[in-house]
Amino acid sequence: MRVEKLSELGISNALKALNNExxxxxxxxxxxxxxxxxxxxxxxxxxxxxxxxxxxxxxxxHPEWSNLYNKVKVQLTTHEAGGVSEKDFDLAKRMDRFAG
Ligand SMILES: C[C@H](O)[C@H](O)[C@H]1CNC2=NC(N)=NC(=O)C2=N1
Structure with missing residues (x-):
């Protein structure tokens, strides 16, 4: 299935929803x-x-990530879309749950 890069506004709105909790x-x-x-x-x-x-x-x-003892830095992007897509926001939500 084809995934599309989100627009600036799409990213801004999805970030607000994601960071809400x-x-x-x-x-x-x-x-x-x-x-x-x-x-x-x-x-x-x-x-x-x-x-x-x-x-x-x-x-x-898959995430780009690095670990140093108790810290994990995560960066998400969708190569096939050439930017941030819904897939990255879905994974971000999951990772918040795994961390919590
Ligand atoms: C060949 C393989 O399906 C692709 O490289 C997948 C694997 N994992 C991936 N991970 C991420 N973050 N973005 C992708 O576009 C992607 N594509």
Whole structure:
């Protein structure tokens, strides 16, 4: 199925909805949907990454991410759309749940 890059307004509206319930916000950085997750320790960070890994494989939609002890920096974009799409917002929502 074809996915489309969201417009500036589409991204701005989706960001408001996404950040509505969360403490630390998602932002757009390097044209990617970006968030720095912070956990209690490495075990919690890696648990989050494991849950996310199983989900993203199932969806075939993968994050760019890096881990340093209790922190996981996540950046989401859709290569085939050439920007941020609904797929990234769907994954962002899931990751917020996995983290919570
Ligand atoms: C060949 C494979 O289906 C594609 O490369 C998939 C894999 N994972 C992906 N992940 C992300 N974030 N964007 C994509 O466009 C994408 N495409």
């Amino acid at each position: 969360t403490v630390s916000p998602w932002t757009i950085e390097d044209n990617k949907l970006t968030k720095l997750f912070q956990f209690k320790d490495f075990q919690h960070a890696f648990g989050f990454m494991t849950m996310s890994a199983l989900y993203v494989e199932k969806k075939n939609h």
